[in-house]
Amino acid sequence: MELYDLISKNENLIFTDSATGISKSFREMHQSLEIDDLRSVAFIYNDNLLPAVETLLNFYQSRYTIALLGQGTNTDFKENLEAKYTPYYIYDPSRNAIEGYTTVNASDSITLFRRNENSIYPIHPKVKLLLSTSGTTGSPKFVRLSDENLAENAKSILDYQPIKPDDVVPLNVPVHSVYGLSIFHTNCIKAHQIVCTDKDVFQKEFWSDLKNYGYSTLGGVPYFYEMLHSIGFFKKDHPSLRYFTHGGGLLSHKLIEIISEYNEQFGKQFFAQYGQTEASGRMSYLPPKDLLRKASSIGRAIKNGRFEIDNETSELIYYGPNIFGGYAERRADLQFYDQEEKLHTGDQARVDNEGYYYITGRLKRIVKLFGTRINLDEIELLLKNTLGGQTFICLNIYDKHLAILYTDASLNKEVIVKVLKAKLSLHSSSLKVIQLDNVPLTANGKVNYPVIQESLESEIAV
Template identity: 25%
Template sequence: MPSAMLDLVTHEEAPPRSPAVHLVGGRTLSYGDLAALVAQAERSLRHDAKALVLCAGDRDLPTLLTYLAALRLGHTVAFLPASSEIVSKYQPEFVMPGPGGGSELAALGYLPGEEVGGSHVFRRRSARPAGDIFPDTALLLSTSGTTGSPKAVRLSYDGVADNAAAIVRALGVTAAERAPTTLPITHAYGLSVVNSHLIAGASIVLTDRSPLSLALWDHVTRAGATSFAAVPTTYAALGPAHVNLLERTEIRTMTQSGARLGDELTMRLVRMMQRRHGRFFPMYGQTEATSRITCLDPAALPDHLGSVGTAVPGGVLTIAPTEAHDRAAPGEGAVHYRGPGVMLGYATGRDDLGRGPEVDVLDTGDLGYLRDGYLYLTGRTKRIAKVLGVRTSLDDLERVVERSGHPSAVVCRDDVVYLFGAGDPDVHERQRRRLAEALGVPSRHVALRHVDRLPQTPGGKVDYRALTAAVDTQEVGPWN
């Protein structure tokens, strides 16, 4: 048995006859069924040493089985694209391509092996060792911050297990829960839904449909889903038709993470779930913390409206001093986190995988303050800009003009604040004037750009790099 591994399939909380995975079409895999399929997948991933298994798919059965089997074998799973650049940098021993993929892997030195869930796992042809992997490394997840460059985050087996257990405690997940995969499992939030439910002996509803599609809602209704996880852009897009569909489901728990959720929308969702005798949990997390950092108990609302909650069990939040800006809140500083799931470090290639823990306290890159243990986020450290010599928070400016139903975002270039609006032009013009007033600058230093929609990162956040590029080139991208 490997020195570090994680079994999410055969443990005391998962009786063999209990449901584990609900598939499209009505078929349900029990934990016993799932264990048998995972055991078959393990035979395809046998290797003399700890191996790197690259999973390029998302929310399909072959990817899920490969992931679970690799964890039981103590390998490292990389949820990264199977591009020539990634494969050459990380040299994985095994590759599970996405559905219909794999044709390009032969040219990269890989041969098709046995099937897992109906898809071939590809094995690296070369017998030459690619490089050692630190024994406790469980996952490589990409992180694409709204202002930073993408990196791979190294996460440990202990961190994955501890963070999943912390989520179970924070949300009160029981074996009766059924969670649909409404988010990509290639990202920390979506993967945490899978991990936390399987570790609790609950079940998942496996689907890759958009959380706004009628097909998704039909599937979760038929499967008896009890929870729903989404990012703010999804919740903002829920219309009367979705609310009507929700009434047909057994969903009693909703969770939110990703970008900040406006106060008005938060309370609307809280009241909607209260009418269903359910709960709505605003949350906060980062890939560098494996997933969740805080959780806001609905019972704390509306008293702590605007907060992302308290640290998950086992976690500790602190605020470190940082250079102030003109709109800084009392006690505001850099948000630091210590607790279950803090990453081992970053990686840019195979040579980095042999390194051990390099991070004790995580500097989240966020600004915020604590009140009675509740964390209030105010912005990103990289989203502080100077306008006519005055340091100001662009995230705080967005809150100044926030209007439900009229999405907007702010970037800054050369002493000019650019307001991008995807709603009513008249509303955005009033927002532009309000920004100039809040900044105390002539109105010519706040420019308005109308767009059909705001660009998003894969994690569902506003893509500020795309907006800044639109300012620099004076052209909007394909997202508009």
């Protein structure tokens, strides 16, 4: 396994559990679990803590194909997936028993569920990792990824990110998201200490850990940086932090201005990036020096990757060795690995005269309301830019209403309505403006649009 070999060469690497303070070297975790040597599937329900990470590394260097999911996944959803894929091993500390499985002590600290009946079936040798394409409910497709996909993406990211051999890196992005996984991989290869944590920015333990361990970097999706802004993070220095990474959607111009000012004042770097699960993580990045000059750009393709734009639809198409081997919806699909030549991203884009790419909308997020073509992502950015970089969520309800949800309770609804009426010429009767205290998030930390949409549609009469 090339990726595992790259990690194993980092003799400086240690893992620390923020919950217990326990640290282990990579050598201590190498082949530390007693598991049967089979060509089968292992389900790992991750919580970002040390036992989950140790389990992941052990299964990665074995013959198993790993399905990596969040530990908070709905129990019915877990059981549905397990029935479809009949994994031989399951790691899930949140459950005491699983029907058809026996608990086994794989080590002094890690317990696994082992299937009572043999569940061997054909699996293509390249299918190493399965990542979900959805959040915590429903029946997701898995993305089939190979070791080559993951290793190539990690090497491309290492080409531009300033990771140092003494860096201390928190797993504040879930490892079962492709973005969190790529952060994990690249830092395992080159950094010093990985802090395994399930804390978020709203918990005081997160900030005490940042200070105690001296985090070198933080990563997050737009909502993460909007929350940092809302709690005043960018008003003072955090000396140990050298750089930030971002993925999972566009930041508003206003927030980019705030971050750029912070970077200049305190000497930080910010890497805006663009990626998808089907590309093993990241496909492009914007150099920190261009953050303000090219504000909303996703930059240029990573090393060994390239973009083109479809002339008819303006869809962004990506080429590179990190492109996945197709989807799986049932265990029979695991016998195939169909290496795709190109990835249709589903995003519309444009490119400027310097070769910098810009996402202009999501094909599925462009709707018609009262005969007017509306880009929901553009409306979100418009509100964020106009009203100070706060969180706004825009949805189309039954093709009759434009629903705008916002988190800042001090913001006047009439101000939002006024901005939309002026910019979009929509009648106020078509607007539903709602203040939201808690934003439902996916397992990847992104805004969970389907859950919000379903909730709104049940409340708003047709």
